[in-house]
Amino acid sequence: MDLVMRRSGGRLAGPCALLAGALALGTALLGGPAVAASPETTLHELASAQGRYFGSATDNSELTDTAYTAVLGSEFGQITPGNSMKWDTTEPVQGQFKFAKGDVITDFGRQHGQSVRGHTLVWHSQLPSWVGALPPEQVEPAMVNHITEVATHYRGAVTAWDVVNEPFNEDGTYRTSPFHTAMGSDYIATALRAAHAADPEAKLYLNDYNIEGLGAKSDAMYALVTELLAEGVPLDGVGMQAHLAVQYGFPYEMRANMQRFADLGLDVAVTELDVRMQLPADATKLATQSSYYQRVVEACLAVERCVGVTVWDWTDKYSWVPSTFPGQGAANLYDENLLPKPALAAVRTALGAEDDDGEGEGDGATLKAQYRTNDSATGDNQIKPGLQLVNTGSTAVSLQDVTVRYWFTGENGASTYSTWCDWSPLGCSAVTSRVAAWNPAAAGADHYLEAGFRSGSLAPGASTGEIQLRLNKTDWSRFDESDDYSHSGATSYADAAKVAVYVGGELVWGIEP
Structure with a gap:
């Protein structure tokens, strides 16, 4: 059965953030309960x-x-x-x-x-x-x-x-x-x-x-x-x-x-x-x-x-x-x-919901985000989230329509950032990343790292595999990740409710801060 993570609050979902996906050929299937695209109605x-x-x-x-x-x-x-x-x-x-x-x-x-x-x-x-x-x-x-x-x-x-x-x-x-x-x-x-x-x-x-x-x-x-x-x-x-x-x-x-x-x-x-x-x-x-x-x-x-x-x-x-x-x-x-x-x-x-895998915005995408931290130090000058997407639906998803967001706080220091893809089985050339301000700021979230894709599709049941992302402030000042909205100390991949996935600009997974 399809499961759903709804858009939270009244904020419109924009293009988004971390985790992401790319070509599905040859990627491994991941087990676990399926979570479907966000429905149009509550x-x-x-x-x-x-x-x-x-x-x-x-x-x-x-x-x-x-x-x-x-x-x-x-x-x-x-x-x-x-x-x-x-x-x-x-x-x-x-x-x-x-x-x-x-x-x-x-x-x-x-x-x-x-x-x-x-x-x-x-x-x-x-x-x-x-x-x-x-x-x-x-x-x-x-x-x-x-x-x-x-x-x-x-x-x-x-x-x-x-x-x-x-x-x-x-x-x-x-x-x-x-x-x-x-x-x-x-x-x-x-x-x-x-x-x-x-x-x-x-x-x-x-x-x-x-x-x-x-x-x-x-x-x-x-x-x-x-x-x-x-x-x-x-x-x-x-x-x-x-x-x-x-x-x-x-x-x-x-x-x-x-x-x-x-x-x-x-x-x-x-x-x-x-x-x-x-x-x-x-x-x-x-x-x-x-x-x-x-x-x-x-x-x-x-x-x-x-x-x-x-x-x-x-x-x-x-x-x-x-x-x-x-x-x-x-x-x-x-x-x-x-x-x-x-x-x-x-x-x-x-209650009579239409099939979330049917035709419509986001190609019937049924995606979920998984996360682990790739850096045990929460007070250094870099943030290193590891992210992957899983297609739990029955139809392929065009990754060009997909973005993922990971929220954090910038603390003091420079307000400009550099972002990197360190490794991905899709090839880092297929992955885009940027940092943007989150307005209005919320607890643990005044910025987000957003990942997207230049090409590719994710087949039903497939995973993007790990996408190793990294960001730093241009003056290399320190962060405090301990209270960041999307951060956890998890060292193995698990479903991540505080990492959001969007298809065609519509939130399909996660809870915004």
């Missing part, structure tokens, strides 16, 4: 064309990672705060509310044209200790006050709320919590009414895991929402978390289960999708993972009132799975290096 754009949204969870600590936020802000049309709107964050001390962390999330969404799902107003977990210490008669007013304050604060910034999260045990009985202990199951209706009073425009949901398929737990949710609707309680939808695992079967009759909730006049949303596996990952597990992701999206698209899909973060780098399920992980659409996995292509296929 996941959210594909979903929007189907009348849905496609979103991702996120959290405050992740928003300092510029490579991460570039994808988060461009690929997804909806975000959910993982922790910053939960009770222990928003009201750690009774009556003292803190909204700074949640405000960062809603501000990010506003800046990137994304809707925000509020998560969560009432949950048995991540409660400050004072809630559990309340006398039973004080729990209801404390809960109503909490909902009122939080939902009022985010009125207009949040389009939907997971009002009550995870109310059921696996057998369909009600989960023990301070709220259920004090009020019985009535706490759910009380919470929904309070949320509606605080924000009448927000969509209100009940949210739980293991209710994706037909079974005791989803039956209990179905009975509850039927009763709430009959009583006129404000309720707009049911959130199905969809924390799945390849070692377990796919949820039984997911589409039929979604449809029965929709038939009650409720919206359905997939709110926390990921698909974990026992580590290490292998081709078989990844194929099953891809199938599960695709089937979830297809089920949502088949039910008119399924409004969208949110993945529980988009990269394994920030997944909750390894810390919660020891020995498991690799649950997301992109790996820990922010590189796409086969599941991404499966999701795009389910």
